[in-house]
Amino acid sequence: MIRFKNSVIARTNLGKPSRVIVAGHIDTVPVADNAQAVLISKDGKLPSDGSSVSEDVLFGIGSCDMKGGVAVAFRAAATIENPQFDVTYIFYECEEIESSRNGLTLIAAEHPEWLTADIAVLLEPSNANIEAGCQGTLRANISTSGKRAHSARSWLGENAIHNLNAILETLNSYEPAKVLIDGLEYREGLNAVSISGGIAGNIIPDQALVEVNYRYAPNKSGADAEQHIRDTFKDFTVEFSDNAPGAMPGLDRPALADLVSRVNGQVAPKFGWTDVARFSAMGVPAVNLGPGDPGLAHSRNEFVPVSQLQKCEETVFSWLRG
Amino acid sequence: MIRFKNSVIARTNLGKPSRVIVAGHIDTVPVADNAQAVLISKDGKLPSDGSSVSEDVLFGIGSCDMKGGVAVAFRAAATIENPQFDVTYIFYECEEIESSRNGLTLIAAEHPEWLTADIAVLLEPSNANIEAGCQGTLRANISTSGKRAHSARSWLGENAIHNLNAILETLNSYEPAKVLIDGLEYREGLNAVSISGGIAGNIIPDQALVEVNYRYAPNKSGADAEQHIRDTFKDFTVEFSDNAPGAMPGLDRPALADLVSRVNGQVAPKFGWTDVARFSAMGVPAVNLGPGDPGLAHSRNEFVPVSQLQKCEETVFSWLRG
Numbered sequence: 227m228i229r230f231k232n233s234v235i236a237r238t239n240l241g242k243p244s245r246v247i248v249a250g251h252i253d254t255v256p257v258a259d260n261a262q263a264v265l266i267s268k269d270g271k272l273p274s275d276g277s278s279v280s281e282d283v284l285f286g287i288g289s290c291d292m293k294g295g296v297a298v299a300f301r302a303a304a305t306i307e308n309p310q311f312d313v314t315y316i317f318y319e320c321e322e323i324e325s326s327r328n329g330l331t332l333i334a335a336e337h338p339e340w341l342t343a344d345i346a347v348l349l350e351p352s353n354a355n356i357e358a359g360c361q362g363t364l365r366a367n368i369s370t371s372g373k374r375a376h377s378a379r380s381w382l383g384e385n386a387i388h389n390l391n392a393i394l395e396t397l398n399s400y401e402p403a404k405v406l407i408d409g410l411e412y413r414e415g416l417n418a419v420s421i422s423g424g425i426a427g428n429i430i431p432d433q434a435l436v437e438v439n440y441r442y443a444p445n446k447s448g449a450d451a452e453q454h455i456r457d458t459f460k461d462f463t464v465e466f467s468d469n470a471p472g473a474m475p476g477l478d479r480p481a482l483a484d485l486v487s488r489v490n491g492q493v494a495p496k497f498g499w500t501d502v503a504r505f506s507a508m509g510v511p512a513v514n515l516g517p518g519d520p521g522l523a524h525s526r527n528e529f530v531p532v533s534q535l536q537k538c539e540e541t542v543f544s545w546l547r548g
Numbered sequence: 549m550i551r552f553k554n555s556v557i558a559r560t561n562l563g564k565p566s567r568v569i570v571a572g573h574i575d576t577v578p579v580a581d582n583a584q585a586v587l588i589s590k591d592g593k594l595p596s597d598g599s600s601v602s603e604d605v606l607f608g609i610g611s612c613d614m615k616g617g618v619a620v621a622f623r624a625a626a627t628i629e630n631p632q633f634d635v636t637y638i639f640y641e642c643e644e645i646e647s648s649r650n651g652l653t654l655i656a657a658e659h660p661e662w663l664t665a666d667i668a669v670l671l672e673p674s675n676a677n678i679e680a681g682c683q684g685t686l687r688a689n690i691s692t693s694g695k696r697a698h699s700a701r702s703w704l705g706e707n708a709i710h711n712l713n714a715i716l717e718t719l720n721s722y723e724p725a726k727v728l729i730d731g732l733e734y735r736e737g738l739n740a741v742s743i744s745g746g747i748a749g750n751i752i753p754d755q756a757l758v759e760v761n762y763r764y765a766p767n768k769s770g771a772d773a774e775q776h777i778r779d780t781f782k783d784f785t786v787e788f789s790d791n792a793p794g795a796m797p798g799l800d801r802p803a804l805a806d807l808v809s810r811v812n813g814q815v816a817p818k819f820g821w822t823d824v825a826r827f828s829a830m831g832v833p834a835v836n837l838g839p840g841d842p843g844l845a846h847s848r849n850e851f852v853p854v855s856q857l858q859k860c861e862e863t864v865f866s867w868l869r870g
Binding site for chain 2: 255256258363365377378379380381388390397398413415419420423425426427429430431436437439441468497521523524526
């Protein structure tokens with residue numbers, strides 16, 4: 227067992243013919259009045275919006291994304307003494323922020339040998355089934371310009387904030403693609419994630435911008451995705467700030483067949499970018515398999531059903547035990 | 549002559565049948581590489597951007613707003629021994645910042661009698677002509693809401709930034725009123741001065757807002773102006789942060805007629821808010837009459853033409869001497 231910066235790695239060395247990685251990130255998004263974990267019984271009400279739940283759930287930030295999955299991996303590491311593979315457990319920091327601080331990035335830079343394996347399983351929320359591959363994600367700043375003036379004589383200037391209108395219209399009329407790969411439908415998305423502009427309360431501003439996040443199907447390269455954004459916003463200044471291509475599902479690889487069989491072939495596409503792509507880029511086929519509805523990740527209503535914690539544990543334990 | 553905090557007041561007491569106030573603020577906006585006053589001859593170049601000037605000008609911060617006007621008032625106070633009115637000269641602090649620190653506010657709180665007069669002339673830049681009254685100004689936050697979600701599954705949320713589109717459309721199609729009062733056309737304006745929204749690069753935000761600045765004609769009350777903004781943005785949440793009503797020109801008042809005649813009736817509306825509104829609210833009709841182009845106030849290129857200093861001095865001197 228090794229602590230490396232704020233990540234923890236534990237490896238078995240049993241001389242097994244193959245090695246798998248079981249990994250989860252240990253950070254969460256910022257708190258939204260949901261720092262306290264609470265067990266809510268069936269028909270009880272969520273503390274967030276008072277809606278009732280149809281089964282026993284564990285409520286609180288990170289319960290779904292992805293401390294539920296991390297809990298399953300902790301129990302596996304503590305319980306399974308003689309797995310059918312050698313196992314590398316990785317509990318890593320900073321998946322939720324920029325890639326340069328991601329625990330896997332930091333490990334890969336200094337100890338890439340710790341990340342070698344035949345396949346990797348990330349316990350990202352996927353309703354306790356397999357979500358294969360992942361979509362790419364890029365961020366870009368789309369900006370407008372204008373001419374600065376005193377707001378009491380606005381006709382002498384040109385308002386860069388008013389000019390943002392055309393960018394928002396483009397976003398509102400955008401039809402995201404749906405792309406079929408290995409029988410899985412990847413749903414793309416193009417959204418504003420921030421907007422800013424303004425100098426002072428009495429000045430017509432000469433600059434403003436919208437930051438967009440494009441989620442793209444795994445058969446597009448990073449360069450393809452950037453070209454698509456340049457084409458979509460061809461009348462504006464476009465600056466890319468971040469781009470992480472996705473990962474193809476790779477379900478045809480033999481190493482994944484054992485795991486797929488244990489969820490009765492229930493495989494869905496992963497819409498969110500996950501570190502599956504990072505493993506894939508390092509040549510390690512990877513899938514997401516964790517408890518929780520990915521749609522609840524980052525929401526104020528975040529919870530994980532107890533039944534999914536149990537189902538995920540059964541799947542992972544049976545697979546590791548063989 | 550009285551020093552009151554950082555303002556200076558000088559009053560004649562000659563037993564004249566009427567009293568006028570001649571006033572100017574002595575602070576400037578922050579320096580922008582233009583602290584050194586420089587006399588630039590015709591066809592010379594400005595130190596700021598190297599552009600050339602078509603007549604002799606005095607360059608430097610505050611030259612236009614409003615040390616040029618203050619210089620005229622200083623010379624009047626020092627030179628004119630027997631004016632046709634009793635005169636109160638007021639050189640006051642902190643016009644450029646929040647109202648609570650404004651020298652006139654401070655004087656009015658403790659010595660309102662020092663501010664009584666038949667009319668007041670502010671030497672605010674108005675190209676050495678009269679700019680009468682002033683427009684009101686209010687600021688409001690117009691906000692949208694949505695539903696927070698992970699940006700990889702944006703169809704589960706509703707993007708508050710995308711919803712700003714309707715606010716910007718309203719601003720872009722807004723036709724500001726032009727209001728005729730005493731023969732002067734007051735040009736209103738409704739503009740975004742800031743825009744903001746966004747939580748993180750992977751979250752569909754549930755809140756966003758545009759701060760607007762409404763410049764309104766002096767025949768509207770503050771309450772009228774707020775109602776107009778509520779009506780204009782009736783589909784959105786509106787919160788007011790600031791509201792200062794304008795001042796009617798009052799050119800029909802006999803006390804102003806003598807002054808207007810000395811600029812050959814050259815009277816324009818004042819678009820920006822000035823302390824004319826403060827005098828007006830105290831029952832003292834007031835006008836702006838100072839050297840300099842108000843469009844240069846607060847700019848890096850700030851200067852005042854020497855010819856306007858002379859013209860303003862001639863007007864003010866002839867009026868005070870009678």
